[in-house]
Amino acid sequence: MQKSYLMRTPSLLIFLATLALFTVFVTVAADMGWMSTSFVKTLGKTLCLCLAAVAMDLVWGYAGILSLGHMAFFAIGGYMIGMWLMYARTEEIVVASLMNGGLPATPQEVQQGIATQIFGVVGASDLPTIWGFAHSLPLQLLLVVALPGLLALIFGWLAFRSRVTGVYLSILTQAMTLALSLYLFQNDSGLRGNNGLSGLQNLPGLDAVGQDRLSVWFFWASAGALGLTYLLLAWVVSGKFGSVIRAIRDDEARVRFLGYSVETYKLFVFTLTAVIVAIAGALYYPQAGIINPAELAPIASIYLAVWVAIGGRGRLYGAVIGAAVVSLLTTWFTGGRAPSIPLGFATINWVDWWQVLLGMSFVAVTLFAPKGIGGLFDAFAGLRTPDRKGAPLGPDDGSLQEQEAVE
Amino acid sequence: MSSILEVSGVSVSFDGFRAINNLSFTIGPAELRAIIGPNGAGKSTFMDIVTGKTRPNSGTVTFGERSVSLLKLSEAQIARIGVGRKFQRPTVFEDQTVTENLTLALKAGRGPWRVLAWRAKAADRARVQALAEQVGLGDHLARKSGELSHGQKQWLEIAMLLAQEPRLLLVDEPAAGMTLAERERTTALLVDIARSRAVVVVEHDMDFVRRLNCRVTVLHEGAVLAEGSLDHVTKNQDVIDVYLGRG
């Protein structure tokens, strides 16, 4: 009577197969020159955003925690890998130019040269303490997961311990993002203020490879990370753990009386997703080439929630579809390729009006199609929403709405 | 007689209103007890205190042979050491199936890592099946609990309570919204459970209490007004004045 796990969740197999096919297609297309390097990068970045969205779905769709702070973790991941990329790349340049000077470089000279190169732009010439690990790829990779994980752990512990829930938690996470971005905007934060980190698309030691190959490699890495994470999270939500966090989403008080420590579970999910999102950021920014504090603008924190909502909350594939559709459309509209619409008295230029359309369509999805794009799959599979006379599926703020549920 | 729960001298007030006033209460390890009292007598607050939802201003609450103080524990910890609670309105996880609801409640490790690693074994599946059949939901295991009728949800919640294997059950108006037949079945079930563990039933319905045939505690204005058999307390003049006289 127990069907195997894969049989019960056909979406997992379909998803992995689609991802694999897509990866093969992009690889071939890039090799044959059908696809420009920048478009491969766009697709690779989109996969990273999908990865972040999957994590967001776990925290918002499954556990009912509307975090507006996950983009902060995304950026921290980017900054951490960016520090190594920038340091190692600058080191190459500095060593090479000192070589031309006639003498082999001493470590102090190299250090000094790197510091001047990187921090001249903010008027400093010493390497800040937080760059202490930047010379080492393994250490900086460790920081990619350790720093956001630790931050999420501390913040989450403080917030969940005092039972901050619902909109309070959302506002608090938004405040955390704002605090981080204000901190990064300072020139003396040690991360180059509003200049951010740049030149991240050049991998140290791989100049000979060329951006066309690198873009494909990063695409593979992004696809691999997405596939593995999807597999992991599908496993996490399929069992009793998934059952517990969905229960917390709908009625956390009841879960407490069953003996589960709700705060521990929330902290677990919050931290796990923070780490996943940070990994997504660490893969994203080398493809974007530049990261600066503007990435933490208020709109960024809402994007994750938008992707999940447009894809459909509480289904992992929905988050992927939502992120892919919205971010590709954004690229298309803001890239200036979408045709303008003449209205006679004015012209709708999509570069200017896309954000308006996005905001409005998001409102429309919230109001009229809470299932988002995922609802189409339900309709296709013949699943209906239950008739509950408008009652949501639990008393909590984050609980599923009637329109989001499946009979 | 040893007791499993001992509440003594507990008081709690909300914005100056004393909901519980120097209340003391004990119950044995295998005893069935009914608590009755008019609205606002403090019945729900009493349950909130025992389950850790409300912290009293003064007094002690201890549980078990080793007299663990419940006042320092969180709701989840109290539930883990063996206090189960059934709410007045059925609260089950409506987006999840009957099986999932029961599995959540099954006695097992409650920490996130243990839960992540947990996979249903044959014994667990059998236990879920047995519990569901015990409350008449054997054929509904795969249904989402949100689709069940009100009474079925009540039963499901009772089954979840049993799955937790608590040593003390707090049951808030179990008969509300049930048909006569269902009430009789509930009575029988509660009496049966109370053979092996302590059960506290808060109830308005006198017929139901009579059928339970157990000791009754009458609460009034946050304190115990009378205690004894139903016949005994119904003859108590104070009880007649504040409660029965109006009904």
Add this chain to the structure above:
Amino acid sequence: MRRLIACLLAAVALCNIAPANAETAAEILAANGPLVEKASRQTIAPVIDALANSGDPAAAAVLEAWANKGLGVRKADGVFFLISPSPDGYALQDLTGADAGTAAKSDITELKPNAGVRGMIATALVQFTLSDPDPAKRRAALDSIGQDPKFEALAPLRASIDTEDDPGLRAQKIRLERLLTLRFDPDSMARVAAIYGFGADIGLDLRGALNPILATKVIAAAGDAPEGANVARELIPGRDLTDAAAYDLLVTAGLAPARLTLGAQREALLANMVNGVVGGVALADLDTQVARDRAYTALEVAGAVPVAATDDEAAAALAAHSFYDVYVEPDPAVTDAAKAELKIISRKLAAMQAADLGLDALSLASIYFLAAIGLAITFGVMGVINMAHGEFITMGAYTGYVVQLFIPNYTASIIVALPLAFAVTFLAGVALERLVIRHLYKRPLETLLATFGISIALQQIFKNVFGTQARPLTSPAWLDGALSFNDVVSISYIRIAIFVLALLFLGFFLWLMKRTRLGLEVRAVTQNPNMAASMGINPDRINMLTFGIGSGIAGIAGVAIGLFAKVTSELGSDYIVQSFMTVVVGGVGNIWGTLAGATMIGGLQKVIEWFNPSNTLAAQTYMILFIILFIQFRPRGIIALRGRAAGD
């Protein structure tokens, strides 16, 4: 001894410019003809002084004419005239002012003193203007002395005090005389007396006069401080100044040889490279500092490069010398007095700065309160999160801007803009409530997301319509300027106006909720919507009106904020998080809580800024961190609803 010399020098200086009363202006100019014609800053001083002190009643007019290109010299005989342009060339007057006919342009050389000379003339003129019959000129003269205090102004200033009949100017002159005395009087006792005479005066001018007295410079000396130096304190290298800075001082003073910089060492090594080896070290091995030092030392020994101080030598040189912070002012009595006076002042100043900080905090708190009060209504009363609240604030500010496009009078335009902004945002709020929020009651998280979507869209629409650059929203002239209590404590009128506006809104809100039918119905709907509905109150209508009023107040706050902040599409979003923090920290559902929250957040931000004034970004970061911690201890805010009413 030293003091005696100083006095003598001063006396000699005074003698040099002592008046030569015998001569008239014409005689002086005639005697110095070539010097005057080619006047330069370095050479002309004696002539100007002679003119100024000649006692000739015409001297002032001559000097003034000179400075204003009104003085000319006849090429033929070198006689000076006061000249003014006329149709034939120049109209001439002799130096006493008598008419002297006209002359062709080519006959006269017009004197064109350069800026430096003009400045000297102006200073010389001061003594005349200080006694000028026109009070405005006298005041201007005082201001010019105050801005550029000089020893030369002291004597004329003193002389002019007795004849001053305007009491205000007289006080000003006396104060200025004291300020000049404490800096320039040759008698140090007079200076000390002048310094102590001020007491706990916190005037900027006094601090401006005292601080130069305490100016110091760092000197290095072998052994004790040099004779006669007014030592402020001894500096220990490594503690009070870095070793490197101390050594640089020695090098500058010629007391030690220059250190070898890494760059110079590199050059020297490269220059002495022979067949890939330098100083016995192979090129490839020169990749550490130790190896390079070794190579350089080898070169030193061989005499191929100049000897540079090694670390040990540098340390020895530092140990052999002492470093002193020395007052430029040689007289210890004066510096002690100035120090003591500044201490008294700084104590009073600290109290005043605290008061000023308090005013700043109060005004910031009123701004936060204004921005948050609309939210307090929608979030606190209705439980509805409106992330587009910030855009309503922006909308109000833009309404003010548009009104000013049509009504150029700033006062009238503000009077029109305030109710209009309320009306515009009220309607926008009602529309938002009817179209979106109404469908999402009891779903606060979805409301948050949907209104966030609205916020994004509105912000972009503002950008498309009004552009990305800041638009002017100008306050009326009577709101310009500041109310100053003294040089430290002041508050701009616009901030007072905002404070008053905040108080008005507090009053309005209390009146609305406690004294009107609408307020009664709002409270009823808040507490129990079903009961309220059964009493004949239409909750739909109440919700709509409440939301409209909350949004309308945001619009008015927008006009107020726009008066001092840049009106851009991001105006409101800069305040949104702080506004939410205000409501959350204060306690939801209570206007006094919002007030307390605004006071706390405003005060806190100012205090943090005070610790680190250069960095308001850091102040905001720390403030948000503080709030996150604060919520740990008071999750329901400062003024919390307790017990069952809070929804436990």
